[in-house]
Every structure is written in C-alpha cells, then in structure tokens.
Amino acid sequence: MIFESSGTRLGGAMVTGGEQAPPMTEICGRDAELSRLRDFVLTSRREGPPTLALLGEAGTGKSTLLDAAAQEAAAHGRRVLRCTGHEGEREIAFAALHQMLTPLLPEAAGLPDAQRRALLGAFGCAETAPRAADDRPERLLINLAALTLLSDAAARRPVLLVADDAQWTDACSLDALAFVARRVTGEPVTLLLGVRGDTAPRRFGTDFARLPVRPLDDRAAERVLDAQPHAPRGPLRERILRQADGNPLALVELARAGAGVPSPRLVGPAGALPLTERLESVFAERLAGLSPQTRRFLLYAAAADAPDMPAALLAASASGGPDAWSAAEGAGLVRVESGRVVFRHPLVRSAVYGSASFGERRQAHLALADLLSDDPDRQAWHRAAATLAPDEDIAAALVRTAGRARRRGGYRVAAAALERAAELSPDGQARARRLLDACDLAMNAGEPLWVEKLAGGVAAATDDEAMLRSATLWTGWALAATTRQKAALSHLLPLADETADRAPESALVALGHAAIIAYNTGDETYRQHMLRLLARIPVDVGNDHEQLWTRACCDPHGDRAALLAFLRDCLARSERDAERLTVLGAGAWILDDTTVAVRLLGEAMEQLNAVTTAGSNATLGQALALAQFEAGAWEAAWSCAEDARRVAAENGLDMAGRAAMYVTSALLALRGQAGEAREMIDRAVAGVDPAQGRALWVRARWVRALVAALEGNHPLEYELLRGLFTVGPEPNPVHYHASYYALGDLAAAAVRVGKRQDAAEVLAAARRRLDGRMSPRLLLHTRRAEAVLADDERAAELFEAALGDPAAEQWPFERAVVQLEYGQWLRRRRRTGEARTELSRALTVFEQLNARPWEERTSAELRACGVTVRGGDGASRGIERLTPQQLQIARLAATGLTNRQIGERLLLSARTIGFHLYQTYPKLGITNRAQLRDALGDTGTP
Template identity: 35%
Template structure:
C-alpha cells in the first residue's frame, strides 16, 4: 500500500511525521536537530521543502553547501545568518566582533572558532525569541569545514530555544562531521510509489516494458523517476526510442559514470552499449545480439564487477545514468553496428526491429523507410502520435526521392501536431513546403498551418485559414474538406465574438450539404452544426441529438474521438444533456491521455473540469486544472483556463477568482479568443451572484449573454442575468433574458433545461405559481447530474419562503442547500445560504471546504478544549505545552475559522 506524507510526498509518511514532530517541538520551545542522509536525488530536498511548507508562523533561514565554495571559510554560515546581521549589535561585544570579523564586516585578527560558534548560537537564539526559527541546510556535504563545525557546535548546544535545525547530506558511512547529531536515512521508494511518481512525470504514453525498466533502474530514486521523462519530447518516450541519449540529469554525475566506463575493455563497453540501446531489458535479446557482435559472454564480468550492470533474468543498470553514459561515450560506427545486431535478433516486435534497422542505416534505404512508414501507420491506428512522428521523421531522412520525402515530412508534421509539439510541427512544415508539392499537397500544407495556428493559439487567426483550406479542398478531397469544416467550426467557436467575418454563421453557410452521405459520425456532427447556425435551435435539435447518440456509442474509434469529441461535448451542453456531457468529456480525456495527444488533452481537460464543476465535484476537478496547466506549459498552448475560471467562481474565493478571471480575459482579448471572454463574464456573474452582489453580477451576466451564437456559455449567462436582475428589481431585463433562455430550454426539453427554466421563472412569479415552479425545479434538477444547479434551486426556494414568512419551510430548503454547498466546496454560495439561515432564526456554522484541512490535529484539539471553556493553563497541562503556545495556536484557529471569541468556536468547528 502506498503512503503519502501530509503534503502529498509519495512514500514519505515516516519522514514527514518525524519532521512534523520536530516542527511541533520547536513551536513549543524545545529545540530539535536532525540530519537527513541519502544518495543524490533520493528526496532530501523535497523533505526540506515539506518542512518549510508546514512551518506556518515560523521564521525560516536557509543555507546550501556549494562545491565551489568549500575552500571559503564560513561561506555556508554566512548564507544562514545573513538575514539576521542587523541583530549583531544585540550580541555581547566579543561575540559580535568575532562574527563580524568572520563575515568580513570588520577587519581584525582571525577570531577564535569557539567564540564564532557561541556567537552563532546566541544570534539564532535571539532571532527565535520573536517566533520559532527553522534552519534548513541543504547539500551539507559541500559546506566549508568552518561552517560545518560551527553548525554542529550549535546543534549540540541548542536546548530550550524554539529552533529546529535540519541538515541534508549525501555523506553516508563514515560521517565524521555530523556523527554526534541525530540522523535519519532517506531510502528509495517502494515499487508502488515509484510507479505512481513516474506516472506523474509522464505527459504521454510510455511502452509498458520501458516503464518497467525505468522503475527498476531508478531503484526508488524520486529524482531519477521524475527527471527521466522530462526534457524529452513525446516521440522520444514512445516505445523507448531515443531514451538513453536524452536523459537530462546532472551532467556531473553522468560524467562520473563515463569516467568509470573508460578503463573497461572495448568488448565490455560495446556490450554495455547494446544493453543501453535495447530499451526493455530483454536479456535473451541482448545475449543473441552480443553473439552476433562476436563478443564473448565473459565480457560482461568487468561491468558487473564495477557495479555498473546486473545481467540476471532482466538487464538492470545500476543507475539510469549508466545507460546514458554508455550511449554518449559510443562512436557513430559502434552505435550503427549495435543497432544492426539488435535488428537481426528482434523478431516479435516489428516496430522495434524497424527502428533498429533505421538507426543502423548510414544512407538512404527505401526498404527501411517503407517499413518505418508501416510502423507509423500501426502507431497512428492506436493513437500513438508521438511514435508515428518519430517513425515518419526517420523515414523521411532515409528517403532519396524528393516528392516521397516531402510527403513523409508533411505526415510527420501532422503527427507532431497531434502530439502537441507545435514548434517542431512548424519546422517540419516549412521543410515540406520547400520541397515539391502537388495541388493536394499544397492544400494539405495550408490546412496543417491553420491547424497548428488553432492548436497553439485559440484566437481569431485560425478560423479564416481553416475555412479557406476547407473550401480549397472541396474539389480535391471531399472527405478532407468536411473534416476541415469541422475544424473551422471549432476555431470559430473559440474566436466567438472576436471572430470577425469568419464566425460560426459564416462557416455554416459555407458548408456544402449536397454530397455528404451523412452516415459517418463526423458527417452527422457537421450537419447538426450547420443546421444550428443557419436553421435555428429548434430545427437543429433532432440532428444534434442524432450526432450525440452516435458519439456516445461504444464503436467510437480513437481517431474519431480525438478529432471531434470536443465539438460533440459542446453540443451536448448546448442541448442541455448533462448525462451525455459527463460521458463524452470523460471519454475525451481518457482517449487523449492514452494517445499522448497533448493538444487534444488540453481541450479535453478543460471540458471535463466544466462538467465536474456543474456536477458539484469541485474537489475532483482541482487536480485536472493542475494537469491542464502542466500540459499547457509543456505544449506552449495559450488556451484560456476556462475550467479553472469556473472552478474558482464556484468556490467563491473572490480575490483568487477575480484575479484569474481578469488576467485570462485580458489575454484572451489580445489573441482574439472570444469564448474565453464570454466565459469570463459568466464566471464573474456566477461568482458575484454567489456572494450576493447582484448589481455587479447583472452587468457581467448581461455581457455574457450578448452573443447567443457562443452557445452554452451564453445560455449560462442568461440564467445568471435572470437571477441578478430579479434580485435588483430590474424585472424587464430579467423577463427579456428569461424569454431568450426559454426558447432554448423548451426546445431541449431535458430535466436540466426545464429545471433551470422553472427556477428562473419562479424568480419572476408570486404565490402558488412561484411555489409550484420552485418545486418543479427541485424535482427536475434532482434527477440530473448538475448538483450545483439543484443546490441553487433549493437556496432560491428557501430565500423566497423566508420572505413569505414561512420560516420553518425555509429552513428545510436552506439546510439542504447549505449541506450541498459545503459538500461541494462552493464557499460563496454556502456563506450566502448561511446568512439566509441566520435570518430565519437558525444558528448556522460558518464553514468552508478548507476548514477541516486547515486545522491541524493539535489545533482542532485545542479549539475543542477551548470551546468547552478550559483555560489556557488547563489546556497546556493536558497537552503538555505551555499556555503561551496554547494562545498562539488559538490565534491561528480564530483566523482560520473566521471567529473572534471562544463563544463562537462550538458552531464554527467542523463536525468530527
């Protein structure tokens, strides 16, 4: 079973617990010192950062040993003490003079080492008088000797000061410097945690055998697990090709392995090279290749004796950098020879055989290029775009015919686009355009350029380019033309109000409807979209539902899903089909992850976050926002974080949400991404309605609903406008918005649509009509997946009941709404509901989704004792801490719970 530290460090529960105990001791006025020992990359620095992240209310001082400064006396000590040098005057004269001289602040004779150590102890104790002090010293093995001895002196003499001093060092075994300081050995992660850590570093698929090999060679070293996939393109990860020569770990460590390789016999080095080039650790394949290379089996003995490799049932390098070093140290001829031997003995995997043959080829070879092309086709069929791109790019290099070479380069660029490598795709496209292209080739190049523009910058540059490409392809390839019209629809939807003439209506009018057979999933989607923007919402509803049914079927291929699931998801929201939205958005994420299609994954993640937010799954949506940020950074895409904006608005944390929305909208306007502007206005209206600031919400909601062709976000804006306008007495505005909204909700007829309409209509109704409409809204929305909409219906019903003087009935609805909002983490709406409950005469707790997580175990225990009217002295005696520490904890508890006295604690504390 895997274990996590409190901050999510995999497999570090024991270490994190020890560090938390150390921190607690320091806060309570008891000094603690600890040395973390372990090999490079094992996670010592991460543990120091964990400690720093938990040190709320403490002052942190840092130092790190620097190899180049090991000969400079007191260099490390100066790092640690530099922030406190303004306090030197508080030290006794001899100590002050000694430390000032050691740091070069004054001239004088070399000071006594003991006096410097005593001065350091006094200085740190003085700093800790104001607040607990946490001193973190990383890479202590590279501290200069003077600093190391001074700090160990301090470590041995710290007693009752609120100071925590933690060293991290690679030194093991005969560790003379820190031998008298309590220590902890940091070891590698277990297999389960290693696999979990490696998965977090992957942004695309990795061959299972290569995955296993990395886990085995890393031997639980988190740095190796995290860094091995970084700095490499998805193509380099696919099937393990190109793996060894691109490892971006510290060159210093790798050079050490290179030095250890040089004295080995030539045959031993070549055997190591063969093991490094064969990416999955198949010892049988390795020995057969070694035999072909006429290397005797005993050539492995020197490498095994040197601790570089183990050749048992699997090939295991002592460290991943041994593999990298073997590769880098080899000459071109040796590499080609080894690849050739591996190609001869690789029988069961045609793709690896083709790759080895290609790497063994020193000149163009059409037979090998064709084999690579077949491998690319196989990779594409299962969504392996990164692998397909690698095969095609190498195939082009081995192609002598210019026209054929250009076609392969163009195909490689297309695969690079799907893999999210936009810059590489542009470069390959430029190379292809310089070669011979026929008319279809030119049209495909234009289409690819437009697709790259859309994938990398979701603004208004792409729609006219894609529309022109679609029209050009009509006479050359009708199927490609229809696919390109769908791309043009996607781009026009993103551009939205900023699309100019190439908007969704313009695209819809350009779509030919005469020659498509309408039986393919893409054809159905295209027909539905064209009808929606030309014939109107009601007329397009049957076609839209037909397309959604096709995309929800089990026979959806990976290619179809990656190309069109985003559009299908948008249509599902526009027709108010919440169940279909959940299914399609989840499938889109799954397919994009499986294929390593990073450009599509970014779209899929944003759509999925939106679906989960509406379902009230805010906690589940948060990691997807983080993943989307990581994917966006990896691909360089400028897609607006629409999912993150929606999540922030629903959470109701105004400062954070407003900053994100404002920044995202400004950036979206600059690049012409109109849909993000609309979502920005809608999320602002949602946020402000949740906070009960209806006047401000009305202005944002009005902006969100200005452009009905922006589909779902505009619809959501209308719903926010009805609520905010009704609350401010702007009934005409509310009625107009309701009329626009009802035209779509009635055509849809789903429970989500009719539930939102009933809730909105109830806001403009009185008496029995309002009561009936609220009940209808709650009943309908209760049958849907959109839990947030249900909670809002109950809130509005409760508010109406209270104004009607029906307090008991109001409490029932408001309690239900409050519990829903709290469970979801919708803090703004939860607080609005709490205030309303107070107005009914019921006491309601002020809670947030973060309250339980923010209170530490000790804070919660102190808070409950204080709520039961124990004094600070009584609490301190029971928990073995000082009354001053109790008071310090209570101040934090009051801030976190939003209370100002002990009387409010009982209601504010989260339920155990």
C-alpha cells in the same frame, strides 16, 4: 515557504547585516525540507545533535536548500559562516576551515596564545612556519581554536555553520568541524552539511540528523518546467520529465537545451536529449576512470530500452566477463540486481550514450538489432538509430511498426515511428505521406505542437496539391489548439472557400476545425462567414459526425430539432471509435443533450484509457469535465478537469487547459472557496485577448460573479453578469451561446440591487432572439429569470413551469436553485408547507454536491419554516464518501509523505496517487494537501 535574506555573500561565507533583502523565489516541491530546515536553524539550544546532513544525488537542490536556510537564519539574527568543498582543494589542509572562519579571524587576537599561533599558522598567517598537517598536538590546538572562536561568537548571537559539497572538503577541515560539532551541544551553534550521495563523511560518526533530498514528485517537476523562460511542451516536455526523473538541475538544464528549438536532436532509441556541458560535468565525471571494456558494456546498456536489456547484456557479455559490470557498479553508475542492470539515474545513461562516438553507438545498435530478430519493432528502431542516410528498407520497417502500435492505441509511439520513417525516406512523396499520417496520430495523442511541426515538413517534401491541402488543415488545427485563433482561421477559412464547390469533403473538414475557433472567439463575423460556407456544402457530404458538429457549433439555436434527429441517426450506426464518439459527444453537449454528451464522451475516454499506450487526451478530458459539471457529476468533473489541465500543460493544448481551469474554478466557487476560485479563473484568462476568447471570458465573468456574491458584493455581481450582454435598446449576447446560461443569475442579482427593469430588457431581447428555439435547459433559465422578476400573480406559474419539465432533471444544480428560489417565494407568502417541500428537495441536491453556500441558504430558509435542520459537518460527510483506498492515501499524505513515497508504500505510481488525491479533495471540501490533516481530524493518523 519563502525565505528572506539579510546578508551579503563574501567568498564562501555569509556575513549578516541589518538590512532585509527581498524574499527569494519559492522552491518548488520542497515544503517539507524547508520546514525541517527552518525548525533546525531557528532552534538556538537543542537537546539533539547539532548537525544536520542534507544527503542526495547531484543536482537535487541541496545547495539551493542550504542557501535558503542560510538566508532564513540571517534574517532572524543568526551569524552565518559558510564553506564549500572543491575537488581541487581536497589535498590542501584546512582550506575549507579557512573559508568558514575568515570573518572571525579579526577576533583571533583574543585566543589563548598557543591556539592563536596554531590556527594562524595553519592558515599561513603566522610569522613562524607551521608544523606538518599530521602533527597531532598541533591539530588539537587548531581544532580547539576553531571551537573557541565559534563559542565566543555564539555567546554574542547564535551561529549557523554551512558546509556544502562536504564530499570534496579536505580531511583536516572535516576533522575540525566534527570536533566542534561533538562539543557544542547545548550551545547556540548548529552545523548544516551538504553531501553528495547517501552517506555523510565518516568523521561525523552516527551522531547527526539526516535529511534526504530526494527527486521531485511529478507535480513539482512540472511546476519547475512551467517556471522556465521557455516552458517546454508536447513530446519535448514528456522526454525532459522522463529523462530528468525529478532532478531539479536536469529539469532546468534540459529545458534550456530544448528552448526555442522546434525539434531538438535526440539521442538513443528512447529519444533522450543530449546533455548540456553543465550536466555532463556532473553526471559524466565518473566515466573517465573506467576501462574501455566497462565503458563498452555501459554503452550497450545505454543504447537499449528496458525490453532490450537482456539482449544488451548478451551482446556486451560476448566480449568480456562480469568484472566490467562490477567496476561500473563500484563507480556508482549502475546497480546489478537479479541479472538486470539498472542505471542509478536516467542522466547517467544519457551521459554514457552521449559521450560515445557515432561509430561506437552504431556498433551497439547493430549488435542489438541482430539479437532482436524475433522482435521486428525493436529491431527496426535499432536499425534506424544506426544509420544517418536515407534507407527505404528501414523506413518501411518503421511504417509496419507504426501500424502495429496504432492498432494497440499507441498513438505517440506510432507517430514517432512514422516521423523517423519519413526522415529515412528517399522519395519525397513517400516522406510527405508518412508525415501526414503522423499528423493524424499526433492529433489523436493530443499534441498540437508536434502536429504543427510534422505538417510543416510536408511543404518541403512535395508540391502535391492534395497533400499540401491536408498539411494546411493540420496546421490550422494545431494553431487553434494553442490559442493562435486568428492564424488558424487564416489557414482554414480560405481553404474552405477555395474547395467548397470542387472538393466539399475537404471544405467540411476545414470548417470542422474552424468551428471550435469560431465558438471560442464568439466573433459574429467569423460565424456568419462559416454559415455561408456551410450553405454551399451538401448535408450528405463527408463524415456525418463532422456535419453534425460543424452545423451545431456554428448555430446551436437554429434548427435544433433537426440536429437532434441527425444525432440520433448518427448514433444508430455501428461505428463507435473514440474520435467519432468525441465529436458526437461535443455536438450533443452544445445542443444541451447533456446526458447523451456525458455518455458519449465518457465512452470515448474509456476507450482511450483501456489502451495504456494511448495516454490521456486533454481536449476530450475538458469536454467531458464540462459536461459532467453541468450534469451534476461534480466529483468526476473535478478529477477529469485536473487531469485534462495537467495533460494540456504537457502538450501545449492551451485552450483545453484553460477550459479545464474554468471547470475547476466554477466548482471551487460553488463550494464556497472564493479565494481559490478567483485565483484559478485569473490564471485561466491570463494573457487571453477578450475579443479573441469571448467564450472563456464570458464564463470567467460568471465565476467572478459567483465569487462577488459569496463575498456579499452584489453590485459587482450584477455588473459582471450584466456585462455578458451588450448595452442598448436591443441587448445582444456577448457570446452567441455561453451568455444565455447566465440569464437566471442575472435576474436574481438584479433583484438584489434594484435593477429589475434593466434585467427584464435583457431577458425580453433574449426571448425575441430565441423564440421557439430554446433547449429545455435554456427554458429552465429563462423561466427562472421571468419568475424572479415577475410580480406575485405570475411568479408561481413561472416557477411551476420551470420545474414542471422532466427534461430539466439533467441539470440538478440549476434545477435545485430554482427550487430554492421558489421555496423562498412560497415562505414569504406564508405557504409554509409547500415551501418546505421545495426547500427540502433543493437541500438534498446541494448536500450531495457539497455546494455549501447554497446548502447554508437553504437550511436557513427551512429553519425559518420551522424545520429542524441537522447541523451538517461537511468534512465528516466527505470522509464517509471516501473509498478505503482514498482514505488510506489521504491519511498518508496528511503525514507529509510525497506522492512518490506513498506510491512506494502502496505499490502504485505517483500519478495514480495524485489522481486519487484530486478525487479526495472535493469530497472533503478542500483544495490542497496542506488542508488534509484538519479535514481528516482524528482519522488522519495512518
């Protein structure tokens, strides 16, 4: 929701006027709260309580919501009066009430004399000295005066009162507001309170409505980070999300603290960012009044990760009793539950740790290390946190920790341990070696920004040529993963050129990294340069999967048969680790062995998912999503693409994220959701130079052509598809691989706009370039194009040839489109029986995929053949395809619950809930949770 403002802020009050200001920026993740606030402030006369209290911890955005509500009220003609409590004015009687009523004081002349004198006297505006603040008759007159002023103002137009930071508002003002609230029922006066904590001021009793302002869910928190001027990526982003725990203020402040710093200094074994001054003032204020013993206890708990907490409690308790914990609990800093100490917010823990001196922190870490002698991994981390100087013993212990984590698949943990080991290494060679090992682990974790930073440290640690060469390779990989294509090639191609003859293994690795860049750019100059370099490298050098990938990526239409035979040889070998499977799967995909690609990439993903510490891999995820999409596993492709997009945003894998957006946009278009598809593909290509991202731009034009066709704009559809090939006597593909798969759609669009000859020239040029070297998939597309463009005598033969190849069943949607067009052709020649067969087969596929536009076209053709087609309700069929758990989650989400709230009910994580919803949306034919209630219909009530 977007609120609009028509007022000007004067001190603590909002004085409304006639002009309307531009809309405010959308508030991320607060749709439900904004909706309730809007209903509350725009209902002039209500039957229920006229007071609504926003309750929540510091930084959750209560003030932002109150501002939005005030602006909404002002935009609809309400008079808005405001006050904000302040710690320094808690003892000043009527300070907040004076703030709120100042705009109405010129109207005080109309009050009864006693009320006017009492009110003005309380505000220090009377000639006679005011009575004492605890004089009850005088207080009653003041409260009555406030009530009268507000009632008179409400008689002219509705009034909204907004009292923020009510926990710091002086007692006299709170009494007056509570007095007014109890007496304006039925009048157009409403009161909004913003209160820190989970309890409203006791003066209001229980006769008021509550609106808890909880932490943001994961998706909203990520949107907040993405909206920052320097959106954090990689490990920094993950740390901010974990440390902020959904607190909007913390998200913004921590992102600001880490902005522009390649590796911000972290504190504590958990790798927390130090707090900004603003966050310290909010979260550390309650530490000041605690005893030294309680603060020491809290420091031990803050220095410990969750597994270390028993040791922290033991170390702390050795120097004191339970009273210290009671004091911390009473201050609202921790909860003590069943012998466990839990900080009420991660930022409280950070404030405790950050406010201690290094000497105090060192003492805590050493005490914990002594108690964790049976856990060498945790002991090593605490010893590392307790030292500033290089120490080879501690560094070696961290290397051993990294080895154990790597064997468990914990790539991020292992990389972090090696990075810290490098920092503590006295010897430069050892430091460089450990940084390079960390690069490999960070790459497996899918974090290019981290890889780039680690590789950058190698040059400062050593002048060893082999190590520097390896660092260059890692830098090139990292640059490529973050769209800096030219910069990546400037590192990789010279390295391959220098080493092709004397160190061909290194040259092959460099070309393997460069291959995906050459594919993304589609630049023939780069591709031809790489092919010349590959000719200098023997085929038996290096890893066989790198050989296959590099050669297939650079020339997918070359000796395809030999490459497929090479692929089979690679698969016959025993090694099946995730990295090898990923590379071989990518090679199978580019060679149009789609079934094998899905199997290999899926097996690689299963290996990663089987180890909970390995995390997701956006590069693998987008590749699997693309293969699943082409293989007709659309629901799996949707879920995989969405997960890849999220992980890519977290880790700075820009190209992987954009590729995942392409898959999502294509699915949206194929299911008839034109607007959403256009928005998604526009996001995918935003900021990408077409000359440096031809593969993405070719696919984007194809999606936009689908959208244009859905909207009936066939001239634009043809223009977009024709743009995938150059203009001239010998049309060439804009991209040497991706352009060819639009040939069938280009021919169909050409027929619709009368451009048969132009499309035929493109098709003929493609035939000449690829004669005898086409995959079964490309043959399906070219034969479809030829059949659509052919005269009557040849069309049937070409359609039959396209459909007669059993290999084409790997691509069910593309084959079903040919069946649809063949059925149309047969029906127009009154071969109705044959037409029904082809159309029925196509309809089955389109229904299974929920490709609604094609489903509707096919149904119309069948009806024209005299076949009665069941009027399908796509949503109903979608509900039938939901698992019981998906249906339960969808029903709860339809009621307005957040992912976090649903997870609390079902004992699942918020991310798991999000994953299930993303699987649910395409089954129901929708794109977001706002559409769930309509899609579920009568089944939507939990």
